[in-house]
Amino acid sequence: MEIIYxxxxxxxxxxxxxxxxxxxxxxxxxQVALSAISTSDAHSITIRGKDLCSELIGKMNFADFxxxxxxxxxxxxxxxxxxxxxLVTIAEHGLTPTAQAxxxxxxxxxxxxxxxxxAGILGAGSVVMGTSEVCGRMLxxxxxTAAQTSxxxxxxxRAKLKERKENKLTVPGYGHPLHSSGDPRTRRLLEMATxxxxxxxxxxxxxxxxxxxxxxxxxxLPINVSGTIPAVLLDTGFPVGALxxxxxxxxxxxxxxxxxxxxxxxxxFLMYHHAExxxxxxxxxSCVPVQAGVPA
Numbered sequence: 414m415e416i417i418y419x420x421x422x423x424x425x426x427x428x429x430x431x432x433x434x435x436x437x438x439x440x441x442x443x444q445v446a447l448s449a450i451s452t453s454d455a456h457s458i459t460i461r462g463k464d465l466c467s468e469l470i471g472k473m474n475f476a477d478f479x480x481x482x483x484x485x486x487x488x489x490x491x492x493x494x495x496x497x498x499x500l501v502t503i504a505e506h507g508l509t510p511t512a513q514a515x516x517x518x519x520x521x522x523x524x525x526x527x528x529x530x531x532a533g534i535l536g537a538g539s540v541v542m543g544t545s546e547v548c549g550r551m552l553x554x555x556x557x558t559a560a561q562t563s564x565x566x567x568x569x570x571r572a573k574l575k576e577r578k579e580n581k582l583t584v585p586g587y588g589h590p591l592h593s594s595g596d597p598r599t600r601r602l603l604e605m606a607t608x609x610x611x612x613x614x615x616x617x618x619x620x621x622x623x624x625x626x627x628x629x630x631x632x633x634l635p636i637n638v639s640g641t642i643p644a645v646l647l648d649t650g651f652p653v654g655a656l657x658x659x660x661x662x663x664x665x666x667x668x669x670x671x672x673x674x675x676x677x678x679x680x681x682f683l684m685y686h687h688a689e690x691x692x693x694x695x696x697x698x699s700c701v702p703v704q705a706g707v708p709a
Contacts (some may be wrong), residue, residue, distance in 0.1 A: 500520025548586030549643030
């Protein structure tokens with residue numbers, strides 16, 4: 414992402430940063446403060462140009478409302494189907510690090526549910542949950558490059574993978590420690606994409622990477638759900654810059670499920686106990702002599 418800071422004041426020079434190839438502009442100094450999300454008065458609440466009470470409540474499901482909040486546009490039937498499907502797909506996957514962090518934080522302060530949810534969501538990064546965004550940007554780059562150069566998706570994918578390999582970068586969206594023979598969530602989402610004719614250029618790039626991985630990386634890695642989610646969403650027209658929100662929104666629901674269970678059937682301290690037992694201390698021993706009758 415290239416972040417360009419613009420200013421109308423000599424006191425604040427312009428600054429540019431680059432992160433993952435995307436351009437973003439930030440204004441410093443005097444500027445007109447605008448937002449197109451919502452406004453309200455004593456009698457009404459307007460969200461993206463629609464009245465909350467008469468046009469949205471009871472007329473739009475939450476996933477569609479999320480897309481509406483993001484874009485100001487109503488989701489198409491295909492977008493609605495796949496946003497809902499991907500949210501369900503990624504919401505829950507057992508006692509993941511995020512779920513464990515949330516449960517143990519809740520046990521430390523059961524009155525701070527929001528802190529426990531935040532603890533879990535803060536674990537969304539480039540290894541856990543955040544790979545959907547990274548893979549999506551990679552797929553988007555392949556598709557855009559192919560369109561700009563009139564090259565085939567396969568040829569562009571090969572060039573991009575060779576570049577990643579030369580730079581010693583891994584390929585996000587492929588391989589899974591548990592689903593080593595193939596992610597069942599991937600199979601279902603790709604089946605849906607075929608059923609609803611959503612297999613576009615991003616799904617093509619996704620499959621091309623899987624095909625070329627043995628040739629370039631010397632390994633066969635199946636597509637995982639963090640690769641499939643951005644591929645099918647991008648092929649429905651979902652904005653690439655909003656991809657990371659999908660696992661965050663979905664896992665929030667999953668964490669709330671874990672925390673409700675933790676409030677009635679707590680296992681957080683049990684996990685702590687098992688972690689203590691599973692890990693052996695191998696640091697230096699204390700030089701203080703053990704006193705007779707005192708446990709070491």
